[in-house]
Amino acid sequence: MKNVKVVRTSTIPLSLNILLKGQLSFLKEKFDIVGISSNNDDLKEVAYREGIHTIAVDMERSIAPFRDIISLIKLVKIFKREKPLIVHSITPKAGLLTMLAGKMAGVPIRMHTFTGLIFPTRTGLMQKLLIKMDQLLCWSATNIYPEGNGVKNDLMSFRITNKPLKVLANGNVNGIDLKYYSSTSVVNDEVNRLKEDLEIHQDSFIFVFVGRLVGDKGINELVHAFDKIQKTIDKSIKLLLVGSLEAELDPLLNSTLNIINSNKDIISVGFQKDVRPYFAISDALVFPSYREGFPNVVMQAGAMELPSIVSDINGCNEIIVEGVNGTIIPVKNTEAIRAAMFKFLNDKDYYHKLKKNSRQMITERYEQHVVWNALLEEYNTLIAQYEKSKKK
Missing domain, CATH: 3.40.50.2000 (Glycogen Phosphorylase B;)
Known part of the structure; x- marks a missing residue:
């Protein structure tokens, strides 16, 4: 399926570089992978090591409405130009912007992995705002993946979404390279x-x-x-x-x-x-x-x-x-x-x-390949479902 384009996003490129190390290269053997994140040397390293095309779009980690709108517009333009079948985000701000931009650009499969939740540790108006942001993220996503059962339970207890929540493999986003970490x-x-x-x-x-x-x-x-x-x-x-x-x-x-x-x-x-x-x-x-x-x-x-x-x-x-x-x-x-x-x-x-x-x-x-293969299987399943829906 090398003709199928998959865009992976994170707020800062360190997340792509560290959290998804090796995974993007593995997926590149099956798909046309594009990485999008803010611009610094980590993004260049991802492109070189993983052998993928990368695009720089600066995204703020904190709440910054004006800059967030600029980032959103840039992402919409990129998605319309690149025409991915799948956009898949990690980290909170990239998740919100990617899912919204993907929906606005008509990307069929919009996946977000919750690698952590901020709102359970906040109170008052800030907690309410963060909950609304995650609810908006989930509304615009087609598929949602908590990284572990604890995250899944929090999403359910705070009523963030009624959509199905699926934990892949045993929960971790990338698994562990047991040869490297030894x-x-x-x-x-x-x-x-x-x-x-x-x-x-x-x-x-x-x-x-x-x-x-x-x-x-x-x-x-x-x-x-x-x-x-x-x-x-x-x-x-x-x-x-x-x-x-x-x-x-x-x-x-x-x-x-x-x-x-x-x-x-x-x-x-x-x-x-x-x-x-x-x-x-x-x-x-x-x-x-x-x-x-x-x-x-x-x-x-x-x-x-x-x-x-x-x-x-x-x-x-x-x-x-x-x-x-x-x-x-x-x-x-x-x-x-x-x-x-x-x-x-x-x-x-x-x-x-x-x-x-x-x-x-x-x-x-x-073990790392267990996690990678579970994600690959999920991509293939979602693509097959989409192709089937087009024929109806």
């Missing part, structure tokens, strides 16, 4: 060299967080929990923060920033394109996010044989099974984070049991 993919010399560069003692127990350093990711609670536990334990422990510090949309508390800057055992390394070496030097992931769709970080850590401490939210509570490959704690709870970290440090039998199960739990449920 403890054997990082050589010992690289691990030792990174520890030396970061001035980490070989016997230190390292907790790692990977993601944006913002309030919604639970960084305030995590940093304060680590600072507290460090003062009550005589073992050498480190907290490794791997991700960019964002000071605009959801900045950290000043007290959190002060601790990060003053505590020598909290090591912030910024955004890293390849996170595997940082997983390789670590002992456990701590991911106390307030909201997720289906977090890749938790699966990546598990594939790298790390047990996880995660908050009881969508995705996290599907990947992690309590007491099997990690532990699940309440959201926004500093004391719960501290207690879970303390147990990892002091109950070695418990820790090693979780560690032993971590990779197997990912291998059995989220």
